[in-house]
Amino acid sequence: MASILVSSSEKFSGKSSICMGLGKIFRDKGYAVGYMKPVGNLLIDVHGSLTDEDAEGIKMMLELDDPTKIITPIHLTDSLIDDALTGVKKDLDDRLMEAYSSISEGKDVVIIEGTGGIGGGAMYNLSDPEIASKLGTKMLLVTRFDSIYAVDRILCDLRIIQDRDILAGIILNEVPEDMMERVTELVVPFLEKKGIKVFGVIPQDKTLRSVPISEIVEGLRAEVLVGADRLDEFVENYLVGAMEAGSAIKYFRRIPNSAVITGGDRADIQMAAIESRVKCLILTGNMLPSGAVLASAEEADIPVILVRGDTMTTIERMEQLIGHAHIKQQVKLDRIVDLLESNVDLSSIAEVMDLEL
Template sequence: MASILVSSSEEYSGKSSICMGLGKIFQNKGYVIGYMKPVGNLLINVYGSLVDEDSESIKKLLGLQDPSESITPVYLTDSLINDTLTGIRKNLDSRLREAYARISEGKDIVIIEGTGGIGGGAMYDLSDPEIASKLGTRMLLVTRFDSIYAIDRILCDLRIIRDPDMLAGVILNEVPPAMLDRVKELVVPFLERRGISIFGVIPQDETLRSIPISDIVDGLNGDILVGSDKLAELVDNYLVGAMEAGSAIKYFRRTPDSAVITGGDRADIQMAAIEARVKCIILTGNMQPSGAVLASAEAVGIPVVLVRGDTMSTIERMEHLIGHAHVKQQVKLDRILTLLENNVNVEAIAESMGIKI
């Protein structure tokens, strides 16, 4: 049985997407796949049970049948944190190994997802390198290349891993278009001269940054005024409607699939957004729009969301929501597969695991 642990230099690097994409590619090649996220850090309540959001999404999209408690045997709850800080031992190593044995049974490949950044879980002796060592697997490091300082993060991560043989290689993810040539021509050769295998360079992609309108409603604690049947639609970006109405329509039309954030008293901007056919309208300040605006939005199928916060706080929250989008939709999984197939040497990753595809 082959395995690999997908780690990252920082949170929200795209490692869940990489896990999901690799799992689907291996499934398509005929391999039976297992998946684990040993330490759950994104906890949600599903039908009265505590589960990890990322691992539940991957379990669903890959059609896995393993129980959630085996996929994620350790949850970062307040109780676990307090017990650890007070010196109470929880036999987490045994829980980890037993879950891994259950997940591995009958599988050709097990993909293991790390926790947050590479050092997440260190206080429980369950950082990514520690888990890899305990399970006898190698690591694939995913780094969001947001600036040249990503190189420093990679080199520091190598020092955390300590054993160079444990690192199978690196994927440079979410590279801005303006940096792609420099990364491929200068950064990749630099890292390879340091003995680091680079499996791929993936450019930024708007589809993966997009979020469903339902997540916007939840994230902003908003109320749906009209368009409740459109909550599964994806939003790629957001625009702020603070200009005069004549300029607004052209501005909105230049960026399709966007949400428009504006004050509840700006009926002119709201009507311009409706005319431009934006994906949704977010009204700030808890100010109800006119009946004419709601009727127009409903007629063309544009959701209108009312939030209590002011425009600036709503913008800050939207930036966080879009920048930290999770993969839950089939359209995103399809896009991940395309990005991996076009930009990553999956054969080399498989070879580092001792398999051929």
């Protein structure tokens, strides 16, 4: 049975997306695929049971039958942290090994997802390198290349790993278009001279960073005033309407597929956003717009949603939603598979796992 642990240098690196994409690719090649995230750190309640949000999404998208409590056997609760800090002994290693044994049964491949950053879980001896060592698997490190300082993060991660044999290689993810040439011509050779195998360089992709309006409504706890039948549309950016109406239309049209956030009392900005055919209009302050605004939005098929919070709070929440969206739609899963197949040496990853693609 083959396995690999997908780790990351930081949160929101695209690690879960790559786990899901690899799982689908191996499954499409005829392999029986299992998945687990040993330590759940994004805890949510599903039908009265605690589980990890990433793990739940991957279980759904890959149509996995394994019980949630086996996929994520350990939950990063305050109680677990307190026990670790006070020296209370837990049976975490036993839970890890029992869950891995159960997940592995009848599988050709098991993909293991790490916890947040590479060192997460170190206080209870379950950092990603420690889990990889205990399970006898290698690590695939995913790094979001947001700046040249990503190289520093990678080199620091190597010091955390210590045993270089555990690291199979890395994927540089979400590389901005204007940095692609520098990364491929300078960064990749630099890393490979350091003995770090670079499996691929994945460009930043708008589809993966986008979020459906329905998730914005849920994330902002908003009320839908108009356009309830258009909530499956995707938003790639958000804009703040705080300028003069005359400047707003040019501003809104420069950045397509955007949601506009503005006060509920700014009818001029609201009409400018509708005229610019934005994807969604988000009104803050729990102030209802005029009937004319709602009628215009309805005619233009633009959803209008109302939130109770002020504009600054809404911006902060949108910052968490845009770019940190979880893959819950088939179109996104198909896209990550395309990106992996086009930009990553999948055969070499499979070879590390003693598989063929």
